[in-house]
Amino acid sequence: MALNLRSIAEEAPRTTAQALEAQLAVAAAFVRKHTIASIYHAGSGHPGGALSCADLLACLFGAELNFWPNAILDPHRDRFVLSKGHAAPALYAVGAQYGFCDPKAALRLRKLGSPFQGHPHVLDLPWVETSTGSLGQGFSVALGMAMGLKLQKSSARVYTLLGDGELQEGEVWEAAMCAAHHCLDNLCVIIDYNKLQSDNRNSAIMRLEPLAAKWRAFDWGIAEIDGHDIHEILATFRRAGVTKHRPSVIIAHTIKGKGVKYMEDVPQWHGSVKLTREQAEDALRSLGAKGAEIEELLDGL
Amino acid sequence: MAFDRPTASLLEGKEAPALIGTSGDSLREAFGKALSGLADEFPTVVVLDADIAGGTGVHHFRKSHPGRLLQFGIAEQNMMAAAGGLAATGLIPVVTTFAVFCLRAVEQARLSLAYARRNAKIVASHPGLDVGPDGGSAQALEDLAAFRAIPGMTVISPADPTEMALATRAILEFDGPVYMRTGRSPAKRLFGDDHSFEIGKGRIIRDGGDVTIVACGVEVARALEAAELLAAEGIAARVVNMATIKPIDADLLRRCAEQTGAFVTAEDHNIFGGLGSAVAESLAGSLPCPIEFVGVKDVFGASGEPDELAELFGLTAPHIAQAAKAVIARKKV
Numbered sequence: 342m343a344l345n346l347r348s349i350a351e352e353a354p355r356t357t358a359q360a361l362e363a364q365l366a367v368a369a370a371f372v373r374k375h376t377i378a379s380i381y382h383a384g385s386g387h388p389g390g391a392l393s394c395a396d397l398l399a400c401l402f403g404a405e406l407n408f409w410p411n412a413i414l415d416p417h418r419d420r421f422v423l424s425k426g427h428a429a430p431a432l433y434a435v436g437a438q439y440g441f442c443d444p445k446a447a448l449r450l451r452k453l454g455s456p457f458q459g460h461p462h463v464l465d466l467p468w469v470e471t472s473t474g475s476l477g478q479g480f481s482v483a484l485g486m487a488m489g490l491k492l493q494k495s496s497a498r499v500y501t502l503l504g505d506g507e508l509q510e511g512e513v514w515e516a517a518m519c520a521a522h523h524c525l526d527n528l529c530v531i532i533d534y535n536k537l538q539s540d541n542r543n544s545a546i547m548r549l550e551p552l553a554a555k556w557r558a559f560d561w562g563i564a565e566i567d568g569h570d571i572h573e574i575l576a577t578f579r580r581a582g583v584t585k586h587r588p589s590v591i592i593a594h595t596i597k598g599k600g601v602k603y604m605e606d607v608p609q610w611h612g613s614v615k616l617t618r619e620q621a622e623d624a625l626r627s628l629g630a631k632g633a634e635i636e637e638l639l640d641g642l
Numbered sequence: 643m644a645f646d647r648p649t650a651s652l653l654e655g656k657e658a659p660a661l662i663g664t665s666g667d668s669l670r671e672a673f674g675k676a677l678s679g680l681a682d683e684f685p686t687v688v689v690l691d692a693d694i695a696g697g698t699g700v701h702h703f704r705k706s707h708p709g710r711l712l713q714f715g716i717a718e719q720n721m722m723a724a725a726g727g728l729a730a731t732g733l734i735p736v737v738t739t740f741a742v743f744c745l746r747a748v749e750q751a752r753l754s755l756a757y758a759r760r761n762a763k764i765v766a767s768h769p770g771l772d773v774g775p776d777g778g779s780a781q782a783l784e785d786l787a788a789f790r791a792i793p794g795m796t797v798i799s800p801a802d803p804t805e806m807a808l809a810t811r812a813i814l815e816f817d818g819p820v821y822m823r824t825g826r827s828p829a830k831r832l833f834g835d836d837h838s839f840e841i842g843k844g845r846i847i848r849d850g851g852d853v854t855i856v857a858c859g860v861e862v863a864r865a866l867e868a869a870e871l872l873a874a875e876g877i878a879a880r881v882v883n884m885a886t887i888k889p890i891d892a893d894l895l896r897r898c899a900e901q902t903g904a905f906v907t908a909e910d911h912n913i914f915g916g917l918g919s920a921v922a923e924s925l926a927g928s929l930p931c932p933i934e935f936v937g938v939k940d941v942f943g944a945s946g947e948p949d950e951l952a953e954l955f956g957l958t959a960p961h962i963a964q965a966a967k968a969v970i971a972r973k974k975v
Binding site: 464474475482486487515518522 | 688710712713714715717719720721722723724725726727728729730731732733735749750753754757758759
C-alpha cells in the first residue's frame with residue numbers, strides 16, 4: 342500500500358515552529374481586518390500597501406523583535422521603523438495585536454485628538470520609534486539608530502520596512518551606501534515589493550529593476566522571498582540575524598491589497614481612499630470575518 | 643536702566659582687553675576648537691560630517707576624538723535624518739556641514755529632528771556673503787528663514803569667537819533641536835573673557851537712545867562701527883547683539899522700542915525671513931515702530947571677498963548708519 346504523504350503531514354503532531362507560524366497567520370489576518378476597519382472609520386487612508394505588509398509586520402512583532410509592551414524604552418530593545426509611514430494602519434493594528442496599544446482605540450485612525458495619526462508620530466505613540474511619512478527618512482533614522490547602538494556596544498537590532506516606490510527617493514541610496522560602508526550588520530531593511538505605487542505600476546512610473554542587483558552592488562546581504570510566506574519570512578530573519586559585517590536587505594515580493602480580492606494588484610487602492618460600508622464588509626468577508634466580528638469592527642467605535 | 647555692560651565697543655579700545663577689535667579665529671574654527679574642548683565633558687556627543695570637516699572646523703574634534711566623528715560622505719539628507727536615529731539612542735548628534743547644504747536637508751531636519759523633538763544640533767558653516775569667493779551658489783541667504791519656520795527649532799547666530807565658544811557649550815547643555823550658524827572668514831573679536839551667553843537672550847552691547855540697531859553674526863561688528871559713525875554725527879545708537887534669532891528676545895525688543903522708538907536690523911541673510919522679519923514680527927505684536935532692514939535684498943550673492951560683497955550688497959557700517967538716519971526720520975514726533 343502506498344503511503345499517503347499528504348495525510349501523514351496533516352496528521353503529524355505540530356511542531357512548536359508550526360504552531361508559531363499558525364499563530365502569526367492569525368495575527369496577520371487580524372492586522373488586515375483591523376486595517377480595513379480603521380480606514381473605513383477614518384474615511385481615508387492607504388489600504389493597499391498596509392495589506393501587502395501585514396504578514397511581514399506580524400512576523401516582526403510576533404516572533405522576531407526583542408520588543409515588549411512593558412519595556413518600550415528599554416535601551417537594549419530591538420527597534421522597528423515603518424519607513425513607509427503611510428502603512429500606519431497596519432502598524433497600529435499589529436501594535437494592537439501584540440499589546441502596544443488598545444485595539445479599539447486604534448480604530449480611531451486619523452481622528453482629531455487621536456494619537457493614531459495618518460502617519461506615525463513618536464510623540465503620540467512612543468512605541469513607533471520615530472515619526473515617518475516622508476519617504477526615505479525612516480530608513481536614515483533606522484541607520485542612525487543602528488549606528489548609535491553599535492557605538493554604545495548594544496547587541497540590539499534595527500529593522501525598517503520600506504515601500505518599493507520609496508526606493509525612488511535618492512536618500513534611500515545615500516543610506517544604502519552609508520550602511521554598507523559602516524558595516525551595520527545590526528540593520529535589516531525589508532522591502533514591501535508589491536510592484537505598485539501611488540499612481541501606477543513601478544515599471545510605468547520609474548523602473549526599479551534589476552532591484553536585487555542594485556542592493557548587491559551596494560554590498561548588502563540580500564534575500565528575495567515571498568512576503569506572504571510566514572515560514573520563509575521567519576527563516577530569512579534568522580539568516581539576517583547571523584549575517585556579519587554587512588547590513589541585510591530582504592526583498593519581499595508581495596501583492597498589494599493582499600487578502601481583499603477586489604483590491605489585489607489594483608493601483609487605485611493605494612490610497613487615500615474612502616471605503617463604503619459595503620466595500621468594508623466585502624473586504625472583511627474576503628478576509629474571513631463573520632457577522633459578529635464584522636459588526637464589532639465596523640460598529641465598534 | 644537695564645542694559646548689559648558694554649564690554650564690546652569696537653572702537654573704545656581703552657576699556658576693552660587688548661585683543662578686542664582685532665581679527666580673531668573664524669567662527670567655524672572657534673566652534674571646532676570649542677567642540678573638541680567640550681567633548682570629554684559631554685561624552686555622548688558625536689559629530690556627523692559630510693566630507694568637509696576641514697571646512698566646518700570639526701577637524702579639531704576629529705583629531706581629538708576620532709572615534710566619535712561619524713563620516714556620512716557627501717550625502718546630507720541621510721546625515722540629517724540619521725542624526726534623529728542617533729539621538730533616539732541617547733547620543734547628542736552634532737550635524738556639521740555648510741549652511742547651503744543644510745538647506746538641502748531642511749525637510750529631514752523638520753520631520754526626523756524637530757517633529758520628533760530630538761536633542762540634535764545642526765551647526766552650519768559658510769553662511770551668507772561671508773562665504774566670499776565661492777560665489778552665489780555657495781552663499782546661503784535663506785537658512786535662517788527656513789530653519790526659523792520649523793516649529794521647536796532654536797536658531798542661533800553668534801557674533802565673535804568668544805561668543806561662539808560659549809554658544810557651543812550652551813547648545814550642548816540645551817535639550818532640543820538647534821540650528822547654529824558659524825562663519826567662514828576671520829571674525830573680529832568683540833567680547834572679552836567676561837562675556838556670557840544665554841539662549842534666547844539679546845544683549846545691549848552699546849547704549850544709545852535715538853535708534854536701536856539689532857544685528858546678528860558678522861553684522862554685529864559692522865553695527866558697532868555704524869554706531870561709532872553715527873556718534874560722530876551726534877546720533878546715539880543702541881546696538882543689540884541678537885545672537886538668538888529664535889526664540890527672539892521679545893522683552894528686550896519691547897524695551898528698546900519704548901526707549902528708542904526706531905530700529906535697524908542687520909544680517910548677512912535675505913531681508914525676508916531672517917532676523918529682520920523676526921524683529922518685525924515681535925514688535926508688530928508689542929510696540930510697533932519704524933524699522934529699516936539691512937540685509938541682502940532678495941537677490942543671490944556673487945564671487946568676491948566678503949568685504950567687497952558687503953559693500954556691493956549694502957551690508958557695511960555706512961549702510962547701517964544710513965539706514966539708522968532714515969529710520970530716525972520716520973519716527974513719530
